[in-house]
Amino acid sequence: MVKKYSDDLKIKVVKDYQNGYLGIRDLAKKHNIKSKSSVGRWIRVYPIHHKRCKAKNGREYSVIGS
Secondary structure, three states: OOOOOOHHHHHHHHHEEEEEEEEOHHHHOOOOOOOOOHHHHHHOOOOOOEEEEOOOOOOOEEEEOO
């Protein structure tokens, strides 16, 4: 079974990596992510820029884009 991770977790992991806090293996271990290849993929795919937005119904969501 494939585990789904939230966008917020992915962004946090990518930011930690970009800030030089930990390497890929250590980030996976810290956040209980079984596959370090997932962390590597997030680093390649997720851009630095994202923002929190509110929908008309008041719910918040992340917008990830370049």
